[in-house]
Amino acid sequence: MRLKTTLVAAAAAAAFSVGAHGATLDDVKAKGFIQCGVSTGLAGFAFTDSDGNWDGFDVVFCRATAAAVFGDPNAIKFTPTTGKTRFTALASGEIDVLYRNTTWTLSRDVDLKFSFLGVNYYDGQGFMIRKDMGVSSASELDGATVCIQTGTTTELNLADFFRANNMSYEPVPIETNAEAQQKYLANACDVYTTDASGLAATRATFENPADHIILPEIISKEPLGPLVRHGDNAWGDIVRWVLNALIIAEEKGITAANVDSMASADTKDPEIKRLLGVEGNYGEMLGLSSDWAVHAIKTGGNYGEIFEKHIGENTAIGLARGLNQLWTKGGILYAPPFR
Amino acid sequence: MAGEKSVAFVAERQIPPSPPPVKTGGALGWARDNLFSGVFNTVATLLSLAFVAYILAMVVPWLFLDSVWNASSLQGCREVDDGACLAVINERFLQFVFGFYPEELRWRPILAFVLLFVAIWPALFSSAPRKLLIFSALYPLLAYWLIWGGSLWGPVGAVVGLAIGWACIRFLPPLVRGRLDEGLAFLAAVGAGILATALWWLFCVTAFEDALGAVLAIGLEPVESARLGGFLLSTIIGVSGIAGSLPIGIVLALGRQSNLILIKAVCVGFIEFIRGVPLITLLFVAWLLLSYFLPPGTEFDLILRVVIMVTAFASAYMAEVIRGGLAGLPRGQYEAADSLGLDYWKSMRLIILPQALKISIPGIVNTFIGLFKDTTLVIIIGLLDPVGLLQPIRADQNWNGIVWELYGFIALFFFIFCFAMSRYSMYLERNLDVGHR
Numbered sequence: 012m013r014l015k016t017t018l019v020a021a022a023a024a025a026a027f028s029v030g031a032h033g034a035t036l037d038d039v040k041a042k043g044f045i046q047c048g049v050s051t052g053l054a055g056f057a058f059t060d061s062d063g064n065w066d067g068f069d070v071v072f073c074r075a076t077a078a079a080v081f082g083d084p085n086a087i088k089f090t091p092t093t094g095k096t097r098f099t100a101l102a103s104g105e106i107d108v109l110y111r112n113t114t115w116t117l118s119r120d121v122d123l124k125f126s127f128l129g130v131n132y133y134d135g136q137g138f139m140i141r142k143d144m145g146v147s148s149a150s151e152l153d154g155a156t157v158c159i160q161t162g163t164t165t166e167l168n169l170a171d172f173f174r175a176n177n178m179s180y181e182p183v184p185i186e187t188n189a190e191a192q193q194k195y196l197a198n199a200c201d202v203y204t205t206d207a208s209g210l211a212a213t214r215a216t217f218e219n220p221a222d223h224i225i226l227p228e229i230i231s232k233e234p235l236g237p238l239v240r241h242g243d244n245a246w247g248d249i250v251r252w253v254l255n256a257l258i259i260a261e262e263k264g265i266t267a268a269n270v271d272s273m274a275s276a277d278t279k280d281p282e283i284k285r286l287l288g289v290e291g292n293y294g295e296m297l298g299l300s301s302d303w304a305v306h307a308i309k310t311g312g313n314y315g316e317i318f319e320k321h322i323g324e325n326t327a328i329g330l331a332r333g334l335n336q337l338w339t340k341g342g343i344l345y346a347p348p349f350r
Numbered sequence: 351m352a353g354e355k356s357v358a359f360v361a362e363r364q365i366p367p368s369p370p371p372v373k374t375g376g377a378l379g380w381a382r383d384n385l386f387s388g389v390f391n392t393v394a395t396l397l398s399l400a401f402v403a404y405i406l407a408m409v410v411p412w413l414f415l416d417s418v419w420n421a422s423s424l425q426g427c428r429e430v431d432d433g434a435c436l437a438v439i440n441e442r443f444l445q446f447v448f449g450f451y452p453e454e455l456r457w458r459p460i461l462a463f464v465l466l467f468v469a470i471w472p473a474l475f476s477s478a479p480r481k482l483l484i485f486s487a488l489y490p491l492l493a494y495w496l497i498w499g500g501s502l503w504g505p506v507g508a509v510v511g512l513a514i515g516w517a518c519i520r521f522l523p524p525l526v527r528g529r530l531d532e533g534l535a536f537l538a539a540v541g542a543g544i545l546a547t548a549l550w551w552l553f554c555v556t557a558f559e560d561a562l563g564a565v566l567a568i569g570l571e572p573v574e575s576a577r578l579g580g581f582l583l584s585t586i587i588g589v590s591g592i593a594g595s596l597p598i599g600i601v602l603a604l605g606r607q608s609n610l611i612l613i614k615a616v617c618v619g620f621i622e623f624i625r626g627v628p629l630i631t632l633l634f635v636a637w638l639l640l641s642y643f644l645p646p647g648t649e650f651d652l653i654l655r656v657v658i659m660v661t662a663f664a665s666a667y668m669a670e671v672i673r674g675g676l677a678g679l680p681r682g683q684y685e686a687a688d689s690l691g692l693d694y695w696k697s698m699r700l701i702i703l704p705q706a707l708k709i710s711i712p713g714i715v716n717t718f719i720g721l722f723k724d725t726t727l728v729i730i731i732g733l734l735d736p737v738g739l740l741q742p743i744r745a746d747q748n749w750n751g752i753v754w755e756l757y758g759f760i761a762l763f764f765f766i767f768c769f770a771m772s773r774y775s776m777y778l779e780r781n782l783d784v785g786h787r
Contacts (some may be wrong), residue, residue: 051732052741054750059742061441063450063577067745088576091732091742096637100732103638189744189753216751218428327425327747 035107035239035246036298044086047073048106051091053188054212055322055330056112065089068321069110071311072131072237076108076253078306079299094163098123101240108250112206112235114164124241128251131236131314133334133343135229136168137207139214142224144201149228153178158191158200160184165205168231188213206233212328249297256304258346259286260313262337267312274305286349293349314344423748438749439759445743446736446759449579455499455571459582462496465489466589474774476781490590497578497586498651499570503559510558511550518543575653579734581763586653587660587735588722588767594661595721596714599668600707604698606673617669624666630730632659637731656728664721671717675710676702708782715775719768736760 039045049069050057057067070089077087090106101109102123112134113119115127140146149172159166161184173180183200185191192213195203203210207229214220237254239247260266263283265273274287284290288301295301311317318335322328336342372378385395416433418426419440427435439446448456469489472478491505522539523532530538563569578586605617624632636655679702687697707714729738740756743749 050741050745051729051734051738052743052745054745055747056745057742058745058747059445059450059739060746061445063445065742090576091734091738093730093732095730096732099638105638189741192751193753212750215747216424327423327750 035243036249039080039107039246043081044088045073045077045080045108046088046090046106047076048090048092048097048100048109048111049073050111051093053112053209054216055208055326055328057091066321068132068317069112071317071321072254072257073108073110075257075307075310076250078310079253079256079303080249082300082303082306084306084310098125101125101238104240107246108237108239110237113238115234115236115238116164119238125238126241126243126247127236127238128247129236129254130234131254132208132234134206134208134233134235135334136165136204136231136233137210137229138226139195139203139210139223140201140226142222146226147224149226149230150176150178152180152202154180155202156181156183156200158183158185158194158203160188160191160205161186163205164231164233169204172230192216208322208328208330211330212322215327215329245298249299252297253303253307255346255349256286256307257314257317258337258344259349260304260308261315262339262346265308265313266316267309270305270308274302282349424751434755435752436755438743438752438755442739442743442749446580446739448582449734449739450577451579451582452571452573452577455573458496458499458570458573462493463585465492465496490593495570497573497582498575499572501559501563501567501569503562503568504555506562507555507558508551511547511555514550515543515547518546575651578653580736580739583653583728583733583735584722584725587657587725587728590657591660591664591721591725592718594657595664595668595717598661598665599672600703602665602669603672603676606669607676620662621666621669624662625670629660629663629724629727632663633727633731635659652731652733656731656733660721660725663724664717667717667720668714671710671713672706674713675706675708678709679705708779711775711779711782715771719771722767722771723764736763 047070049065049067052058053067053069055067056069057065060066073089074084074087078084080086090100092100092106092109092111097109097111097113098119100106102125109125110131112132114134115130119125120127138149138152140152146152152173157169157180159169159182166182169180169182183194185194188205188209191203191205194200195213196217203213205213207225210225214223214225217223237250239250259282260270263280263286265283265287270287273283274289278284278289281290285293286304288294288304292301294303297303311320315332315337318330318332319325322330324331332340332342334343336344338345369375370379373382386392412433414433416431417436418430418433419436421427421430421435421437422441424435424438427437444453444456448459451459466489468482469486472480472482472486488509491508495502495505519536519539522542523535526535526538602617602621605613606621608614608617633656636659637652640650640655683701683705684697687701690697692700726735726737728735732738734742737760740760743756744752
């Protein structure tokens with residue numbers, strides 16, 4: 012309880028001081044690096060390699076933002092945040108942007124006074140169950156024991172889902188994903204529920220992944236994306252358009268390998284020209300150099316390349332593109348026009 | 351010769367001692383006495399042996415026989431053998447030790463760690479040369495300089511500030527002798543010393559550092575706090591907390607017993623406030639709330655903030671442990687000290703504290719061990735101590751799914767440190783055990 016009180020007090024104090032941090036873009040440019048809040052560790056999304064460098068799906072987006080502003084993907088400092096500290100860290104100005112697979116909800120947007128700037132991963136809550144249980148649909152889960160992380164939106168979604176379908180369940184509360192893996196493998200619960208990406212990542216680490224299935228039902232919408240403080244519009248625009256630029260780059264077939272030749276060669280497509288700064292003064296509008304998008308794309312490639320490298324089907328995480336496919340290819344990934 | 355015949359046997363030499371019966375001596379006898387001395391003991395022994403064998407049969411093959419030391423991922427481990435995947439520790443060992451400390455500069459924390467033993471040697475063992483205590487006193491600044499780098503003149507400036515304060519206390523009272531009461535003069539000198547030191551630190555150190563840096567630039571490459579992690583971080587927080595909490599705790603405990611109402615109120619207030627708040631809350635305050643209270647633009651290192659909070663927290667507990675020791679002394683000791691004509695500081699230093707500290711040793715070491723283990727709480731505020739490093743390491747696709755090996759490795763580290771502290775406290779108790787019991 013005390014912890015909660017502290018957090019509420021901190022958040023309240025943060026709300027009053029938001030005005031003081033209005034000009035993040037100027038601050039960032041003055042200090043010469045971006046402070047990016049990431050997860051303390053989530054498979055595929057944020058982790059440290061053996062040299063101690065941060066890497067992962069969310070991390071690359073952060074680095075691309077740094078590259079767009081400074082031309083250097085390493086002009087960045089990472090602050091690992093937990094589920095409990097992420098919002099206070101952002102509100103207090105400890106970090107400039109939070110890229111920590113955070114679900115965009117009304118209360119976070121409005122009540123906590125943050126601006127969500129887009130979605131870099133469309134997730135949804137799913138169920139994992141042992142194959143030999145013979146269950147093929149979530150509607151057959153009546154009376155199951157369910158491992159569930161406490162204090163998350165998934166807990167509430169689970170209760171809603173079972174109530175709406177007139178089913179009962181027995182929750183097994185757990186704190187972390189690691190604990191859930193152990194509990195689930197030790198048969199302490201029949202079902203494990205969390206975001207589908209998390210389920211896939213967890214299943215990939217099992218000795219016999221094929222013995223477990225992820226049920227087809229997705230019971231919630233979890234759009235995950237970056238956020239900044241309210242009233243930080245100039246800075247927010249940059250974060251938003253770096254994300255959009257990487258999505259447009261995939262649409263137009265611009266990759267880390269060919270971005271330089273595309274920028275110099277005489278391409279026909281006017282949108283590519285605008286994006287890569289050959290035409291127009293879009294970088295200037297954002298307060299950046301004209302080739303900002305070139306730097307951003309060179310960091311880790313376009314959206315599709317980043318996805319495939321860190322969480323795609325050829326990695327241990329093995330996620331299909333699904334909803335995160337471009338709108339032209341059956342997904343809902345859709346960036347506003349670059350003009 | 352008749353007398354001789356009347357004696358049937360005369361022992362002309364002593365019979366050599368024969369070995370004790372097999373059943374009572376040697377290993378067998380010991381086992382009989384201690385393990386199989388009755389039905390209940392026999393059953394208990396056999397059950398325990400079976401349990402130990404059962405555990406070993408699981409652990410030994412897993413940890414030693416089937417373990418894999420060289421692989422690049424968990425899948426790689428599983429392809430080789432089905433035991434412990436120790437390859438993760440093999441690959442990430444240096445990260446566990448240093449966090450993200452730059453590779454080419456790692457000699458600096460290592461040197462600081464080695465010097466730590468030199469510094470604590472005179473504090474731990476009375477056989478060490480006393481002059482080393484000067485080095486011990488300078489060590490914190492030296493270690494700070496080695497680990498964080500930067501200009502040498504910063505730490506030197508800090509020392510100069512301390513020297514100024516000491517000079518005030520040492521040389522001011524003789525100047526006013528005769529004009530002021532001796533006690534009052536001393537108090538005034540202490541006040542002046544603290545003020546002078548604070549003024550120096552606040553206003554002059556930076557100028558001092560810049561001026562000397564311009565003349566002679568000696569410095570190490572600076573390393574920012576975000577790069578510290580792993581056991582290095584736990585050791586920094588733990589050791590500074592331990593080293594700081596004992597003297598502060600002693601002062602607080604003495605202050606709590608003081609007759610001066612102001613001093614007593616301040617000490618009681620500090621102790622009760624800190625003890626009444628969870629450490630996690632203090633860490634949150636250090637991390638987030640302090641940035642609201644400090645003037646904007648103040649650069650106040652996060653690890654330094656955490657160290658201050660942890661030290662304050664441990665000091666409050668330490669004060670109460672030592673107060674227990676003070677209360678445990680017979681009243682006669684205080685009266686004896688007074689009757690010898692010793693002033694307050696002398697009676698405390700020579701008579702009361704040596705005894706009070708001796709009887710508080712178990713409690714003091716208890717607090718130390720608790721403090722050292724509490725350092726893992728910094729994970730809550732996003733510092734990557736060994737436990738905090740687990741998550742990013744396990745989030746690496748290659749090592750996702752590893753649990754026992756990593757937690758076991760960290761447990762081993764903490765066990766070594768805590769067990770060493772506990773053994774040392776036992777040694778100290780034995781050495782100091784003069785005349786009681």
